Amino acid sequence: MKSQSGLFDVAIIGGGVVGCAVARRFALDGARVLLLERASDILSGASKANSALLHTGFDAPTGSLELACMQAGYREYCEIRERMNLPLLETGAMVVAWNEADLVRLDGIKAQARANGVDDVHLMEPDEALTREPHLAKSLRGALLVPGEHVIDPWSAPLAYLKQAVAHGAEVLCNAEVLSGHLNAGVWTLETPRGAVQAKAVINCAGLFGDEVETRLLGQSDFTILPRKGQFVVFDKAASALLTSIILPVPNERTKGVVLARTIFGNVLVGPTAEEQLDRNRTDVRQEALRELVAKAVEMVPALADVPVTAIYAGLRPATDRKEYRVSSKPDQRWITLGGIRSTGLTAALGIARHAASLHAGFGESGFRPVADPVWPFMPNLAEHCERDWQADGHGEIVCHCELVTRREIEQALEGPLAAGDVGGLKRRTRAGMGRCQGFYCQARIAALTEGKFAEPLAVEKADD
Amino acid sequence: MTEPFETDVAIVGGGPAGIAAALALRHHGVARVTILERENEAGGVPRHCGHPPFGLREFGRILSGPAYAARLRLEAAGAGVEIRTSTSVTALHPGGRLDLATPDGTAELDARRVILATGVREMPRSARLIAGDRPVGVLNTGTLQHAIYIERLKPFRRPLIVGTELVSLSAVLTCRKAGIRPVAVVEAASRPTARWPLALFPRLLGIPMHYGAELVDIRGRSRVEAVTLRLADGTTRDVDCDGVLLTGRFVPESALVRLSHLDVDMGSGGPSIDQFGRCSDPAYFAAGNLLRPVETAGWSFREGTRIGGIVADDLDGHLAPARRSIRIARGEGLKLAVPQRIALPSAEPSLGWIQLRAAAAGTGVLSVRDGSTILWEKRLSILPERRILVPLAALLKAGERTDTVEIRFTSDKVD
Numbered sequence: 001m002k003s004q005s006g007l008f009d010v011a012i013i014g015g016g017v018v019g020c021a022v023a024r025r026f027a028l029d030g031a032r033v034l035l036l037e038r039a040s041d042i043l044s045g046a047s048k049a050n051s052a053l054l055h056t057g058f059d060a061p062t063g064s065l066e067l068a069c070m071q072a073g074y075r076e077y078c079e080i081r082e083r084m085n086l087p088l089l090e091t092g093a094m095v096v097a098w099n100e101a102d103l104v105r106l107d108g109i110k111a112q113a114r115a116n117g118v119d120d121v122h123l124m125e126p127d128e129a130l131t132r133e134p135h136l137a138k139s140l141r142g143a144l145l146v147p148g149e150h151v152i153d154p155w156s157a158p159l160a161y162l163k164q165a166v167a168h169g170a171e172v173l174c175n176a177e178v179l180s181g182h183l184n185a186g187v188w189t190l191e192t193p194r195g196a197v198q199a200k201a202v203i204n205c206a207g208l209f210g211d212e213v214e215t216r217l218l219g220q221s222d223f224t225i226l227p228r229k230g231q232f233v234v235f236d237k238a239a240s241a242l243l244t245s246i247i248l249p250v251p252n253e254r255t256k257g258v259v260l261a262r263t264i265f266g267n268v269l270v271g272p273t274a275e276e277q278l279d280r281n282r283t284d285v286r287q288e289a290l291r292e293l294v295a296k297a298v299e300m301v302p303a304l305a306d307v308p309v310t311a312i313y314a315g316l317r318p319a320t321d322r323k324e325y326r327v328s329s330k331p332d333q334r335w336i337t338l339g340g341i342r343s344t345g346l347t348a349a350l351g352i353a354r355h356a357a358s359l360h361a362g363f364g365e366s367g368f369r370p371v372a373d374p375v376w377p378f379m380p381n382l383a384e385h386c387e388r389d390w391q392a393d394g395h396g397e398i399v400c401h402c403e404l405v406t407r408r409e410i411e412q413a414l415e416g417p418l419a420a421g422d423v424g425g426l427k428r429r430t431r432a433g434m435g436r437c438q439g440f441y442c443q444a445r446i447a448a449l450t451e452g453k454f455a456e457p458l459a460v461e462k463a464d465d
Numbered sequence: 466m467t468e469p470f471e472t473d474v475a476i477v478g479g480g481p482a483g484i485a486a487a488l489a490l491r492h493h494g495v496a497r498v499t500i501l502e503r504e505n506e507a508g509g510v511p512r513h514c515g516h517p518p519f520g521l522r523e524f525g526r527i528l529s530g531p532a533y534a535a536r537l538r539l540e541a542a543g544a545g546v547e548i549r550t551s552t553s554v555t556a557l558h559p560g561g562r563l564d565l566a567t568p569d570g571t572a573e574l575d576a577r578r579v580i581l582a583t584g585v586r587e588m589p590r591s592a593r594l595i596a597g598d599r600p601v602g603v604l605n606t607g608t609l610q611h612a613i614y615i616e617r618l619k620p621f622r623r624p625l626i627v628g629t630e631l632v633s634l635s636a637v638l639t640c641r642k643a644g645i646r647p648v649a650v651v652e653a654a655s656r657p658t659a660r661w662p663l664a665l666f667p668r669l670l671g672i673p674m675h676y677g678a679e680l681v682d683i684r685g686r687s688r689v690e691a692v693t694l695r696l697a698d699g700t701t702r703d704v705d706c707d708g709v710l711l712t713g714r715f716v717p718e719s720a721l722v723r724l725s726h727l728d729v730d731m732g733s734g735g736p737s738i739d740q741f742g743r744c745s746d747p748a749y750f751a752a753g754n755l756l757r758p759v760e761t762a763g764w765s766f767r768e769g770t771r772i773g774g775i776v777a778d779d780l781d782g783h784l785a786p787a788r789r790s791i792r793i794a795r796g797e798g799l800k801l802a803v804p805q806r807i808a809l810p811s812a813e814p815s816l817g818w819i820q821l822r823a824a825a826a827g828t829g830v831l832s833v834r835d836g837s838t839i840l841w842e843k844r845l846s847i848l849p850e851r852r853i854l855v856p857l858a859a860l861l862k863a864g865e866r867t868d869t870v871e872i873r874f875t876s877d878k879v880d
Contacts, residue, residue, distance in 0.1 A: 234591075236720070236723070237720070237724060238720075238723040238724055281686065282598065283598070283599075284596065284597050284598045284599075284682075284683075284684075285594075285596055285597065285599070286596045287594050287595065287596045287681075290594045290596075291594060294594075306729075306731050307723075308592055308716070308734075309591055309592045309594070310591060310592075311591045312590075312591045312594060312599075313599065390553075390555075390566050391566070391570070391571050392570065393568070393569045393570035394568070394569075395568060396568060397505065397551055397568055398503065398551070398553050398566060401503055401553060402720065404553070404555070404566065422687070423601055436589075436592075436720060437586055437589060437718075438589035438590060438591050438592075439589070439604065439608060440586045440587060440589060440604075440605050440607050440608055441586070441607070441608075441611075443604060443608045443611075443612070443620075444608055444609075444611035444612035444615065444616045444618065444620075445611070445616065447612060447616060447618050447620065448616040448618060451618070455687075456601055456687035456688050457601075458601060458618075458620060459612060459616075459618035459619055459620050460619050460620065460621055460622055460707070461618075461619050461622075462617055462618060462619070463612070463613045463617045463618055463619045463643045463644075464643070464644065
């Protein structure tokens, strides 16, 4: 990648789902955009691991910015997704009451959904709930159906946003942690390991490091990130026959609780846990927590006991001491903070981006000319329920047999301005190695196909004959 | 998609069991035998197991894995078996229709009979629920051997090896050949799973061995940097390494079966079969390590030969449909029993044995029971992952109306 020169209208710090959506928004609005990512690929922080749900906002705080952004984000995703070939698995969700205490709270959740403009919810008696989901444990006491909750691909969406931004001139620098910076005569100079860059405004989308970036560049932060770890277990594809809806627990104050949901890739996931930790990098899994998740899943859907585990993972959400997003604008410092975007960020990103654009308009003198006829990048589909590359001819070979990933898909993911920057990035773009064998059959082949591409390669060196 | 093409017998998987079945079918005069192999070359696991011994009983000589795989391909070609490589089966449908994916697009295949021989793989880190970070460098023996022997790449320099099954020793050999220096071998049990004296082998190479030790944490930002072991005495120890090699704990590669209409046995993890290798849909048969983890290539070859012969008989109308069947109940002390049912009337050839694996080591009595009647029993010492066989004839002594016989191992002391 060439070094970035010239003066950008905005520098976005952080290539998570929020940063990608913000880059798209500003690029479409006609701004000259630079996105800086500290890792070797985008989506490497909070956005790399989540439950991949598109939320209606039925249970979000009424009147909150979070709710407004979620609903705007939801609408825009649905508007643009077909043009970008972004999948949507229309599952609906059921908030399931497993005991008397849960049951009495369903009415309140229903009232909140209505207050949030989610009018199509309805309460289900156990019979109706079990008719819709016959594999759920018979012990359920009732449920609230939220038809608009859906499942998406958590990685192709942000990648598509950034691709569209790049198509309209946005530039992306990976391995470019912002180390320091200063504002001088309305121009920010940001120092990164890839060199200094200049921009007329900074948008902090640094997720788990949002407060550190504020402190580093502004001298202080008015919020503190309290990383909250979520561990997940993914069941093999046979599990998807056992479940249609997203199964949500009755939430508590702190977390939405453990969700059981299909993934767009044809699996079923259970998670997340909610564990506060100080470390902003470590996303380790713990055996005890994983066992508990499996047990919880089996409690909800007993037949899952016979389905093998495909994957385990953990992610960190950038929580703060408040539930609400930490969004603020400092026009005199040419700075916008999009912080504390927790688990709803995937849904809300496009809405947050619009909000950021409106905040930026408050800086005055932008004078951008919006793109009249946007380019719509067409994303490779990885969703199980839509046509995949292996079904088309000329794909070369199937490299990953569990996920049916083709050589053509892998080669394409390694090309272009947003090529995968590491093994994780390749997995997110193609699913290679993410299936039930976790690379048993394909990892050696992928090591060969990616030789010389990554700073941390799959193979450390050639084997002698 | 083009019109379905047809064959007499489609074999899913071109490893030792699949090729042996194909050879047997051709020797019995079956005209069209098609092996569907998803890799670009048939031969199965031995392809990337670069050391002997393979082939002694099949071919009368000791071969390395790749040489054995080459010999299998040569035999198949000579016998007129059609091998379609780079061809993945993506779905099994009732009656023997298969969905295929090839580099030229998708296709359908109608087979009069299908033999499933998709083999076995080692359990990955995820299904073992191993704690820690998820960096690059955690893999199974199969992946290591594929990397070394086919792609000529080293996935690590100083791995920790987990497990002491036979394959673990194969892993040690592969490391030695490639100049990879394992930092230690750990085994959760108090003794090696593989037979003495093979288990002494790593120690002879100077690799520290820890029994009763468990891998409790993996650390590393992008690549494995260290692991934590909990040793037999309860203490923990950090070990620097750049990889973790998870060996053994084989599971049948039964994804196609699990996603199909066929019955799966949760004990073996493979399809549920009768003594003829016949699945719950009589158009489908199964052979080799898909049936149970795990046997040698030689055993899988012989099993494939047996099943190929039975399928040839079936095509000739000589295999009677099951009038009724006796379910084999897996009692205490046993992890799996294959076949899972006996179809009546029985006949020969059949698989001939009930194959068992123990849940834990022990000494005691293995018995076959029809209600309170003991049909067969034997005193023996058993160990996990070792072959245990009960003659099929023992179960055929069950009563006229019996619908279930139980096989159990009653341990008389804790081992």
